[in-house]
Amino acid sequence: MKGLRWILIVAALAVLAAVPWFGSDVLVQFGINALLLAVLAQGWNIIGGYAGYASFGNSVFYGLGSYGVAIAMVQWELPFAVGMVFGVVLAVAFAFLLGLPVLRLRGHYFAIATLALAQVMIAIVSNLSIAGQNIGLVLPPLNDDRLFYELSLVLLVAATATVFWLTRSRFGFGLIAIRENEEGAAVMGVNTTLYKVLAFALSGVFSALAGGIHAYWITFLDPASAFDISLNVKMIIMAVFGGPGTVLGPVLGAFVLSTVSELLSSEITSVAGLFFGLVVVVAVIFMPRGVADLMRRFRTTGWRYFVENLKAHRI
Amino acid sequence: MDLLAQILINGVLLGGLYAVMALGLALVWGVLNIVNLAHGAFIMLGGYLSWHLYTYLGIDPFLGLPITAVVMFCLGYVLQRGVLNLIVRAPMFNTLLITFGLEVVLTYLAQLAFSADFRTINPSYAGSSIALGPVVVPVARLMAFGVAVALTVGMWLFLLHSRLGRAIRATAQNLVAARLYGVEPRHLYAMTFGIGIGLAGAAGGLYGTVSQIDPYIGATLTAKSFAIAIIGGLDNPLGVLVGGLVLGIIESLTVLYVGATFGDVASFGVLVLVLIFRPSGLLGKTA
Numbered sequence: 001m002k003g004l005r006w007i008l009i010v011a012a013l014a015v016l017a018a019v020p021w022f023g024s025d026v027l028v029q030f031g032i033n034a035l036l037l038a039v040l041a042q043g044w045n046i047i048g049g050y051a052g053y054a055s056f057g058n059s060v061f062y063g064l065g066s067y068g069v070a071i072a073m074v075q076w077e078l079p080f081a082v083g084m085v086f087g088v089v090l091a092v093a094f095a096f097l098l099g100l101p102v103l104r105l106r107g108h109y110f111a112i113a114t115l116a117l118a119q120v121m122i123a124i125v126s127n128l129s130i131a132g133q134n135i136g137l138v139l140p141p142l143n144d145d146r147l148f149y150e151l152s153l154v155l156l157v158a159a160t161a162t163v164f165w166l167t168r169s170r171f172g173f174g175l176i177a178i179r180e181n182e183e184g185a186a187v188m189g190v191n192t193t194l195y196k197v198l199a200f201a202l203s204g205v206f207s208a209l210a211g212g213i214h215a216y217w218i219t220f221l222d223p224a225s226a227f228d229i230s231l232n233v234k235m236i237i238m239a240v241f242g243g244p245g246t247v248l249g250p251v252l253g254a255f256v257l258s259t260v261s262e263l264l265s266s267e268i269t270s271v272a273g274l275f276f277g278l279v280v281v282v283a284v285i286f287m288p289r290g291v292a293d294l295m296r297r298f299r300t301t302g303w304r305y306f307v308e309n310l311k312a313h314r315i
Numbered sequence: 316m317d318l319l320a321q322i323l324i325n326g327v328l329l330g331g332l333y334a335v336m337a338l339g340l341a342l343v344w345g346v347l348n349i350v351n352l353a354h355g356a357f358i359m360l361g362g363y364l365s366w367h368l369y370t371y372l373g374i375d376p377f378l379g380l381p382i383t384a385v386v387m388f389c390l391g392y393v394l395q396r397g398v399l400n401l402i403v404r405a406p407m408f409n410t411l412l413i414t415f416g417l418e419v420v421l422t423y424l425a426q427l428a429f430s431a432d433f434r435t436i437n438p439s440y441a442g443s444s445i446a447l448g449p450v451v452v453p454v455a456r457l458m459a460f461g462v463a464v465a466l467t468v469g470m471w472l473f474l475l476h477s478r479l480g481r482a483i484r485a486t487a488q489n490l491v492a493a494r495l496y497g498v499e500p501r502h503l504y505a506m507t508f509g510i511g512i513g514l515a516g517a518a519g520g521l522y523g524t525v526s527q528i529d530p531y532i533g534a535t536l537t538a539k540s541f542a543i544a545i546i547g548g549l550d551n552p553l554g555v556l557v558g559g560l561v562l563g564i565i566e567s568l569t570v571l572y573v574g575a576t577f578g579d580v581a582s583f584g585v586l587v588l589v590l591i592f593r594p595s596g597l598l599g600k601t602a
Contacts, residue, residue, distance in 0.1 A: 054408055101591040107407060108350050112541050113590045116583035119538060123580040134576075229534070233415055240408050271427070277419030280544065284413040288405050313405040315500050 016153055019248050021145040030262055032217060035152035036210045038254035040157040040231070041238035043206035047234065049244030050166055050177030051199045053103065057114030058207045059232035060121050062088040065208025066215035066226045067125065070137040073216070075130055084212045091208035097200035103196040106182075118229050127221040136222030139215060150215045155213065156251065159206045175199055179245070180220045241283055243292025252291055287312060317449040322567045328456045330563025331463035332525065334556040335518040336536060337543035338470060339511035345549035346487040346507045347395075347403065352414040354535030357422035357512050361387050361519025362427060362528035366434045376436045376524050377458055383520045384513040391512025395505040403504065420535055425530035436523040459521040464556070466517060471552040483507050487550070542586040561585075 020028050040062065047055045068087025072078040078086075100112045125131050166172030174195045177185035186192050215221050242253020260279060265272040286306045287294045298305050339353045351357075362382050368379040394417070402409055444453045474480040485493040486503055494500060522528065522536075539562070547558025562582050569581035 048408075102587070105590055108344075109545075109590055111350070111407075111411065112545065113587055115538060116542065116586045116590075119583045120580050120587070123576060127574075127576055229357065236408070237412060237415070240412055244408065271423065273425040274420055274427075277416045277423065280419070281413055281414030284405070284409045284416065285401050287400070288402070288409045310401060313403065313409075314401045315403045315504065 013153075013157070017150065017193035020149045025145065028149050030258070032145065032149050032152050034148070034255055034258040035156050036214055037234065037238060037258055038251045039152065039156050039159050039206055039210040040235040041242070041250035041254045042156065042163055042236040043203040043210070044232075045163060045239050045244060045246075045250045046175075046203040046206075047196075047199050048203075049239055049246070049250070050163075050172060050175040050179060051196055053196065053200075054107075054111040054236070055114050056111050056201070056229065056232050056236075057098075057102075057117050058203060059227055059229055060094060060114075060118050061091040062211035062214075062224075062231060063121060063125070063227035064094060064204075066221050067131055067137075067210065069212040069215045070132075070139055070221055071130055073139055074132075074137045080212075080216055082214075084209060087208045087212045088205050091201070091204040092201050095204045096197060099197045099200040100193070103193070103200060115229065118227060118232065122223050122227045125227065131223070134223065136220060136226075139221075141217040141219045142216065142275030145217075146211060152210075153214055155206070155209055160247065160251060162202065162206075167247060171195065171198070176245070198237035228230065237280055241280075241290055243290030246290070246292040249290050249292035250259060256291065285310065318571070322571050323449050323564060324450055324452060325456075326564035326567035327560060328452070328460045328563070329567065330560035331460035331467075331556075331562050332518070332521055332559070333539065333543050334547075334559025335463040335466050335514060335521060337540040337547070337555050337559060338552055339514035339518070340537075340540040341469075341544040341547070341549045341552075341555050342483075342514070343508055343511040344544060346483055347399075347504055349399065349403070349410045349414065349508075350407075350541075351511070352411060352420060352537055353418040353533070354414075354511075354515055354540055355533035355538075356418045356425075357387060357391070357515035358519040358522060359528060359533045360421060360427060360532065360576065361516030362436075362459075362523040362532075363434070363519075364516065365431050365520035365523050366436050368530060369436050369438070376438055376520055377462065380462065380517050380520045384517045387516025387519075387555040388513035390413035390509075392505045394512075395508035396501065399508065400501055400504060418537070419472060422530050422533055429530065433527040433529040434523070435527050436520075438524070441524070446548050454523075455524045459525055461561075462517075462521060466514065467552050467556045470514070474552065481594075484550075487521060539582065542582055545586055546589055 018033075019031055023031070040058065043061075044055065044058050047053050047058070062233065065084075065087035067089050069080065069083035072083030072086045073080060098117060102110065102117065105113050126134050130279070131137065166175065174185065174190040177188065177190055178192055178195060182192055215226070238253040238257050239250040240253070241257055243249025257279075261272065261276050264275050286309055287310055294305065301308065334360060339357075340351055343349055343351050343354075353385070364383045364386060365376050365379055368374040368382060369376050374382070398417075399413070402413055430478060438455070440454050444451050445457070446452075470575065474484055482498050482503055483506075485496065486498055486500065486507075490500060493503075519528070543558040543562050545558075546561055547556070548554035562585070565581050565585055566578045570578045
């Protein structure tokens, strides 16, 4: 059983890696977007799914990663790889400087504080001349979708491997303990502050790398799109839709929802967003613990699964 | 000095409007423990409703406010009774997500129904203003401020003295106990959400007389309402009024002395600082 699972995963990876060699340009471009969104959902999973802190600040990491690459390549004429490192450094610095005070907040208050930080970052970057202010920056173009696709895939594998490591490491258990009962975790000797900040930084690293790849691929960025808060909401939806606090759930959620939204927007352009919203509402009501939980429990409970979810949370 | 006085007046007038925007959000958050990410979208809908009443039926935006509020109240009641009551006891992520889903739906519906063009409600007195010594007070803004303060104080009196208001406060404190005393939670939750959305609708009508409405203003207004609710606290409408005034004045001062693009930095910066130094909110309940 366990061997079979590994064979399946390796086969799926091989198929995914081969897509740029037989798929159309449209498919590859869709793939890059879906993979990067999956990386973001997986990154959010570390702080949101495992540590239980609903961060709305992960789009800040994404923006810092984008601007790290853009500033390094445009203003300092450095290679792409250096830009990625610069972006990661910015993200980690942000996670430590602002994570320390903000991670003291709980529940809604943490969510709102990170939301506010994201708003502040848009305004600050819009006023920095090195970041091109409101107008943004244009990067040197590189027409190699294959490269961007494979880079995104490698990043997703790295992010997923990290989350897999969480499920069997002392650090990961510490995060889960914090999510379930923070005081309890502290009593049991978990250094909660350190663990939370590290989880925030770790999720930031992956978001920043995804932002860097996206910036070089799109070759243009401005503050409003780089620090877009709806992107943060997207990663939360994808992670929660798939199953927060599971290894493959967020990836699954990102792939399924990207496909749904792509199909909708090609079939019924004007109302695609409307349907996306409806899917979210219905999903939250009937499968509040995500696709991963649905797949695990549906076999034993059948259609009663949905009714039981309804009964559990209604008043 | 005259300039400073003018800026302070502008800030106060703006702050009153901010307070009504946040009032409904704070009520729903405090009683139902739902942070309504669609709150700004409801404000936007209220604005459009008011605009249609004025443009097609010629109803003055201030006289039309009760109509807007009642229609929005009904929408809120039905939504809570039919949809949100199903997930009231779900984890925080889920309530955030479902209200975000509602925000997306409302924004797209508005875009389909009203197009993406921005609208302004321009009654005949929109351009006129009163001179108070060196300071100029625009009439429409002053009226919006007056209505805003009246609504806030009215809300405070309602929660304090009416039967329904007391039931709402009791539920916010202890649902089980309130139930034992005969409060029917499904109906009460729907009433509370309805009142919150009705207030959002009224705020939208007022907003339309002093600023522009388009289908996408919701998210920013939600974020601002958050900031005000946090600064002011959740359990007292007068606290929300203080929060609105603080934010309005800070924003106006920042725009004057630092630069127009820093208005949002100031308001959200204040929010972050309040959260860091008073993690449970300035006057609010603990998380």
